[in-house]
Amino acid sequence: xxxxxxxxxxxxxxxxxxxxxxxxxxxxxxxxxxxxxxxxxxxxxxxxxxxxxxxxxxxxxxxxxxxxxxxxxxxxxxxxxxxxxxxxxxxxxxxxxxxxxxxxxxxxxxxxxxxxxxxxxxxxxxxxxxxxxxxxxxxxxxxxxxxxxxxxxxxxxxxxxxxxxxxxxxxxxxxxxxxxxxxxxxxxxxxxxxxxxxxxxxxxxxxxxxxxxxxxxxxxxxxxxxxxxxxxxxxxxxxxxxxxxxxxxxxxxxxxxxxxxxxxxxxxxxxxxxxxxxxxxxxxxxxxxxxx
Amino acid sequence: xxxxxxxxxxxxxxxxxxxxxxxxxxxxxxxxxxxxxxxxxxxxxxxxxxxxxxxxxxxxxxxxxxxxxxxxxxxxxxxxxxxxxxxxxxxxxxxxxxxxxxxxxxxxxxxxxxxxxxxxxxxxxxxxxxxxxxxxxxxxxxxxxxxxxxxxxxxxxxxxxxxxxxxxxxxxxxxxxxxxxxxxxxxxxxxxxxxxxxxxxxxxxxx
Numbered sequence: 493x494x495x496x497x498x499x500x501x502x503x504x505x506x507x508x509x510x511x512x513x514x515x516x517x518x519x520x521x522x523x524x525x526x527x528x529x530x531x532x533x534x535x536x537x538x539x540x541x542x543x544x545x546x547x548x549x550x551x552x553x554x555x556x557x558x559x560x561x562x563x564x565x566x567x568x569x570x571x572x573x574x575x576x577x578x579x580x581x582x583x584x585x586x587x588x589x590x591x592x593x594x595x596x597x598x599x600x601x602x603x604x605x606x607x608x609x610x611x612x613x614x615x616x617x618x619x620x621x622x623x624x625x626x627x628x629x630x631x632x633x634x635x636x637x638x639x640x641x642x643x644x645x646x647x648x649x650x651x652x653x654x655x656x657x658x659x660x661x662x663x664x665x666x667x668x669x670x671x672x673x674x675x676x677x678x679x680x681x682x683x684x685x686x687x688x689x690x691x692x693x694x695x696x697x698x699x700x701x702x703x704x705x706x707x708x709x710x711x712x713x714x715x716x717x718x719x720x721x722x723x724x725x726x727x728x729x730x731x732x733x734x735x736x737x738x739x740x741x742x743x744x745x746x747x748x749x750x751x752x753x754x755x756x757x758x759x760x761x762x763x764x765x766x767x768x769x770x771x772x773x774x775x776x777x778x779x780x781x782x783x784x
Numbered sequence: 785x786x787x788x789x790x791x792x793x794x795x796x797x798x799x800x801x802x803x804x805x806x807x808x809x810x811x812x813x814x815x816x817x818x819x820x821x822x823x824x825x826x827x828x829x830x831x832x833x834x835x836x837x838x839x840x841x842x843x844x845x846x847x848x849x850x851x852x853x854x855x856x857x858x859x860x861x862x863x864x865x866x867x868x869x870x871x872x873x874x875x876x877x878x879x880x881x882x883x884x885x886x887x888x889x890x891x892x893x894x895x896x897x898x899x900x901x902x903x904x905x906x907x908x909x910x911x912x913x914x915x916x917x918x919x920x921x922x923x924x925x926x927x928x929x930x931x932x933x934x935x936x937x938x939x940x941x942x943x944x945x946x947x948x949x950x951x952x953x954x955x956x957x958x959x960x961x962x963x964x965x966x967x968x969x970x971x972x973x974x975x976x977x978x979x980x981x982x983x984x985x986x987x988x989x990x991x
Contacts, residue, residue: 596940599932599950610933614980617937621978632980651941659962662974663938670937670978678941721944 543603
């Protein structure tokens with residue numbers, strides 16, 4: 493099923509991401525996904541997230557699909573040139589994978605292979621354009637495809653709490669112009685900033701899913717504040733996590749905070765995208781507390 | 785060696801047509817092949833339509849101090865122009881653009897690499913000799929060299945406090961581009977069609 497169909501039906505669309513392991517044994521990951529994520533609309537599979545080499549997104553999407561889940565194939569432009577990207581898009585179509593999330597990708601220097609060549613032959617916008625081209629039956633080289641062209645739901649990302657939000661909005665507009673049909677956002681901890689962002693973003697008329705990372709610990713929040721672009725965890729939230737160490741360790745405080753952010757932002761967006769980072773088991777409780 | 789080649793007529797007319805322009809020709813370092821005749825012809829054409837407020841023909845426009853003095857001398861002619869048209873390699877355009885920060889500065893040439901010595905320019909700015917100069921879409925700041933991913937369609941999500949995810953000392957190139965476009969009133973350029981890079985250009989020149 494295409495995720496865009498759920499938006500069209502007016503559903504508040506819930507997705508969550510899973511990160512493939514560094515290895516090819518995914519029984520545990522599949523089990524967790526089936527247990528905790530089968531009730532949601534679709535499951536994103538990250539593409540060598542943070543430039544750390546792992547099992548591929550495409551193969552993991554296929555495995556999830558075989559288990560009856562709806563995968564979203566995340567594709568970055570860091571590791572493949574346009575030939576490889578287009579080829580993988582056709583492979584996705586062969587496997588019946590219908591949902592894409594198209595990103596530029598982190599730089600190779602941020603990951604565990606800093607010696608690798610950063611490709612960036614295309615970027616998020618030109619990759620969306622490439623998908624549109626393929627959907628019209630022609631590749632980026634201008635050559636015709638054989639047979640019925642593939643059709644995908646084309647997603648993209650945006651960073652609403654970025655300190656350069658106007659530059660982000662300009663990029664978002666280019667993504668829409670290139671053919672993006674829905675957006676998932678970077679993690680949000682500041683609902684007021686998100687709401688202001690949505691005031692400006694609604695002119696593009698595309699559904700936006702609020703990005704959520706469950707805050708696991710004070711250290712994680714401090715790390716994100718210092719190192720992760722577009723994320724700022726306010727000091728009051730960090731204080732909340734400090735207050736009761738046991739409650740925080742058990743994930744109770746983090747889920748409460750995340751649920752509160754979702755409740756505050758829900759009237760302004762069309763869905764939520766949860767990046768649980770290993771805490772997939774907490775997704776059902778988070779959704780319950782968020783009133784979804 | 786570098787080769788600078790005039791952009792096609794259509795592009796040049798879209799930049800300069802119907803506008804008052806000030807022209808800067810850089811005859812460059814010995815390592816640059818500059819299209820002398822074509823440049824002279826372009827200037828003649830623009831002059832015939834009465835839209836050239838003045839011009840400078842010199843070398844090493846990439847030397848900021850030298851250039852500053854020359855630009856001062858032509859301050860009034862530049863002031864009355866709507867835009868400054870620079871015929872040079874990408875380094876020269878970026879130098880002028882930085883100095884004339886509230887004036888649209890356009891690149892009239894594309895810069896291609898050739899085998900051999902790459903010239904002795906005081907490299908405060910960088911030109912990757914990509915052969916499809918983007919400076920006219922990006923306010924005279926090169927997205928190929930100012931962005932660590934060489935993105936041509938806007939900022940990625942990796943900028944924090946205005947700095948690049950790769951190097952905390954390096955300013956995000958696309959934030960610089962955005963600020964400059966805002967300054968010259970050309971944020972509309974961010975709505976240009978999707979750019980897809982062409983890595984085949986140097987080969988085409990060789991042929």
